[in-house]
Amino acid sequence: MPGILIVGELNDGAPSPVTGQLIAAARKAYPDVTVAVAFLGDDLSFGDAALGALPVDDVYLLEHPRLADGDAGVFDAPVAALAALCREIDPETVLIGRTDFGAAVGPRLAFRLGAAVAQDCVDLAVNPETGRLAVTRPVYGGGAMAVFEFGGASTQVVLVRPGAFESSVTDGGSARVQKFDTESVISEPRARLVDSVSEPRAGVRLEDAEVVVSGGRGLGGPEPFQQLEELASLLSGAVGASRAACDAGWMDHSFQVGLTGKSISPRLYITVGISGASQHMAGCSSARNIVAINKDGEANIFKEARYGVVGDWQKILPAFIATVRDL
Amino acid sequence: MRIAVCVKQVPDPETPPSQFKIDEAALAVVSPPGVPPVVNGFDLNAVEAALRVRETLAGQEVEITVLSVGTGFVMDVMKRPLSMGADRLVLVDDPSLAALDAVATVKVLAAAIRHTGPFDIVMCGRQASDWDQATVPLGLAEALDLPCVTLARSVQVQDSSVTVERVIVDGHQVIEAQLPALITFSNELGEPRYPNLRGIMAASRKTPETLTLEDLEITASDLEPALKLTRLFVPESGQECEFIEGEDDADAGRRLAVRLREAKLI
Ligand SMILES: Cc1cc2nc3c(=O)[nH]c(=O)nc-3n(C[C@H](O)[C@H](O)[C@H](O)COP(=O)(O)OP(=O)(O)OC[C@H]3O[C@@H](n4cnc5c(N)ncnc54)[C@H](O)[C@@H]3O)c2cc1C
Ligand SMILES: Nc1ncnc2c1ncn2[C@@H]1O[C@H](COP(=O)(O)O)[C@@H](O)[C@H]1O
Numbered sequence A: 001m002p003g004i005l006i007v008g009e010l011n012d013g014a015p016s017p018v019t020g021q022l023i024a025a026a027r028k029a030y031p032d033v034t035v036a037v038a039f040l041g042d043d044l045s046f047g048d049a050a051l052g053a054l055p056v057d058d059v060y061l062l063e064h065p066r067l068a069d070g071d072a073g074v075f076d077a078p079v080a081a082l083a084a085l086c087r088e089i090d091p092e093t094v095l096i097g098r099t100d101f102g103a104a105v106g107p108r109l110a111f112r113l114g115a116a117v118a119q120d121c122v123d124l125a126v127n128p129e130t131g132r133l134a135v136t137r138p139v140y141g142g143g144a145m146a147v148f149e150f151g152g153a154s155t156q157v158v159l160v161r162p163g164a165f166e167s168s169v170t171d172g173g174s175a176r177v178q179k180f181d182t183e184s185v186i187s188e189p190r191a192r193l194v195d196s197v198s199e200p201r202a203g204v205r206l207e208d209a210e211v212v213v214s215g216g217r218g219l220g221g222p223e224p225f226q227q228l229e230e231l232a233s234l235l236s237g238a239v240g241a242s243r244a245a246c247d248a249g250w251m252d253h254s255f256q257v258g259l260t261g262k263s264i265s266p267r268l269y270i271t272v273g274i275s276g277a278s279q280h281m282a283g284c285s286s287a288r289n290i291v292a293i294n295k296d297g298e299a300n301i302f303k304e305a306r307y308g309v310v311g312d313w314q315k316i317l318p319a320f321i322a323t324v325r326d327l
Numbered sequence B: 001m002r003i004a005v006c007v008k009q010v011p012d013p014e015t016p017p018s019q020f021k022i023d024e025a026a027l028a029v030v031s032p033p034g035v036p037p038v039v040n041g042f043d044l045n046a047v048e049a050a051l052r053v054r055e056t057l058a059g060q061e062v063e064i065t066v067l068s069v070g071t072g073f074v075m076d077v078m079k080r081p082l083s084m085g086a087d088r089l090v091l092v093d094d095p096s097l098a099a100l101d102a103v104a105t106v107k108v109l110a111a112a113i114r115h116t117g118p119f120d121i122v123m124c125g126r127q128a129s130d131w132d133q134a135t136v137p138l139g140l141a142e143a144l145d146l147p148c149v150t151l152a153r154s155v156q157v158q159d160s161s162v163t164v165e166r167v168i169v170d171g172h173q174v175i176e177a178q179l180p181a182l183i184t185f186s187n188e189l190g191e192p193r194y195p196n197l198r199g200i201m202a203a204s205r206k207t208p209e210t211l212t213l214e215d216l217e218i219t220a221s222d223l224e225p226a227l228k229l230t231r232l233f234v235p236e237s238g239q240e241c242e243f244i245e246g247e248d249d250a251d252a253g254r255r256l257a258v259r260l261r262e263a264k265l266i
Helices: A017-029 A047-052 A069-073 A076-089 A100-113 A225-234 A243-247 A313-326 B041-056 B080-084 B102-116 B136-144 B197-205 B249-262
Strands: A004-007 A035-041 A058-063 A093-097 A116-121 A123-126 A133-139 A144-150 A156-160 A176-179 A191-198 A211-215 A238-241 A268-272 A289-294 A307-310 B002-006 B021-023 B028-030 B063-070 B088-093 B121-125 B148-157 B161-168 B171-178 B181-185 B209-211 B227-233
Touching: A004 A017, A004 A076, A004 A100, A017 A035, A017 A093, A017 A123, A017 A156, A035 A047, A035 A076, A047 A058, A047 A176, A058 A076, A069 A076, A069 A100, A069 A191, A069 B171, A076 A100, A093 A100, A100 A116, A100 A156, A100 B102, A100 B136, A100 B148, A116 A133, A116 A144, A116 B102, A116 B227, A133 A156, A191 B161, A211 A225, A225 A238, A225 A313, A238 A243, A289 A313, A289 B249, A307 B249, A313 B249, B002 B041, B002 B102, B002 B136, B041 B063, B041 B080, B041 B121, B041 B148, B041 B181, B063 B102, B080 B197, B088 B102, B102 B136, B102 B209, B121 B136, B136 B148, B136 B181, B148 B171, B161 B181, B171 B181
Parallel strands: A004 A035, A004 A093, A035 A058, A058 A176, A093 A156, A116 A156, A211 A238, A211 A268, A268 A289, A289 A307, B002 B063, B002 B121, B063 B088, B088 B209, B121 B181, B148 B181
Antiparallel strands: A123 A133, A133 A144, A144 B227, A191 B171, B021 B028, B148 B161, B161 B171
């Protein structure tokens, strides 16, 4: 049985957390099937020992200068290389994390193989009656959940939402590590990276923060975000924003929390002047305690919040911040 | 220069969660009465991008063709790209196109693009706000064998290439792609323009061109879903909110801090 192929990703030479989550997802849906992981990079010669300890059956190393960093934002080479590997080993299911890399590569790989594809899945299970793979995914901006079943006729490509599974990676596996030659399948590039600009921010990263304080359209302008900054720094947290606040130009889009922004999972998430649209909530569904300050008692955010204050943030927030400082 | 922009008609995604209803038996979303559908927001960003390209290439002829696959089109809604300034609207309209999966959508859309093309650039939204797949454009790039740049926030056209700023976590990449190419757009591009009166008048005089599945040589078997929807439901949050009240708003703010401290959250 050809089994499962996981498209792994590396962080500083080690399997990324998402790779571990994909292994957990594969084991959950298919307890008895062989699992292989493919890693892509320029030079993976360090990999035999480090990657061979993964708790899987096979590890494939795909090396080529253009397989580093997702072909520098172009993604043509990884698609070609992975398609060649799939044609060779013919997996039943390919699992890819819906990271920047996976979101660009996964669907293209599926179409190149003539495979079926499901995006952004948070659960997978094999239907015991049909033997077919069923996936659960949020749709309508997180307003609904949908279950889809694959027809089973072709390879199936499943993109898995990062964070949806708990990594179960333990060392001490003994995978067969082998190289897979990709030289002949990588064609001339039709696009190239000209520049890469990163605007890293001082302080705690939004994605990693234990406390996040976000503001929305209800703040009315950019200035009130200074108060949120102040609160965030008192709580050693980070500031976020709704898309409405980013689209208005009050905050850079890199602060956006939500379906098409960042996914956060803080212990405490304080929202100010945010209505709680499903697309916003999609980015904070794993926040453990949501606090809402909103003048509209009917706002959806109160359906998701643990603590709420109904009223004007302009009065509530200064008193809240002052008390936090004094406590 | 010829630009195709692919747009999808979707239920209004800003429908408040309290009014968002699902017919679980029919496996479909029921729009609240009187709320019209909209053109998918990111697709309007793509229309805006195409219009900006035309403006920066002043002196060169740029034709913008908007394409959509579906059924039950509301013309006032679908004409919005025309009233923004697009030249043509091509609809593939058939009852069998109501609930296609990504694979089938790509088949029909790619055929429509071949039929109306050739195009120098195919523009799409990053994802459609109904099924949030973010898949169709990537499939189109494969079907049409085009280089593909996703998540654009700006685009500049040179003689035989485009330069795209692509949004990544905490920054952006600048990618240059050969033409023809496919690009998907995100809201970071900026708000789509509001149609002005002249645009609305011009759009009202235009008739959408329609293509049938026969024109595209697509048969029912091409539309068989590879993925079958078996369940659709609204997840319950189950969260009970504890409302903190005070003598006035400021007092409630103070009490909130005290309560969070008691709960050891701060
Ligand atoms: C495909 C798609 C993807 C999207 N992705 C995202 C995403 O990633 N992230 C995201 O955030 N959104 C996203 N959105 C947008 C989302 O649908 C909402 O439009 C957006 O989240 C609304 O932002 P908001 O809550 O700040 O604004 P609003 O919905 O306008 O809410 C403002 C709130 O402020 C309150 N308020 C006003 N004045 C005061 C005051 N003085 N004191 C207290 N409260 C006050 C109001 O009662 C109201 O509830 C997406 C939409 C689509 C269609
Ligand atoms: N039925 C359709 N007709 C025209 N364009 C579409 C259609 N479905 C998807 N698209 C395009 O593909 C993008 C992504 O859609 P999706 O993959 O469904 O999230 C949309 O933003 C549109 O630009």
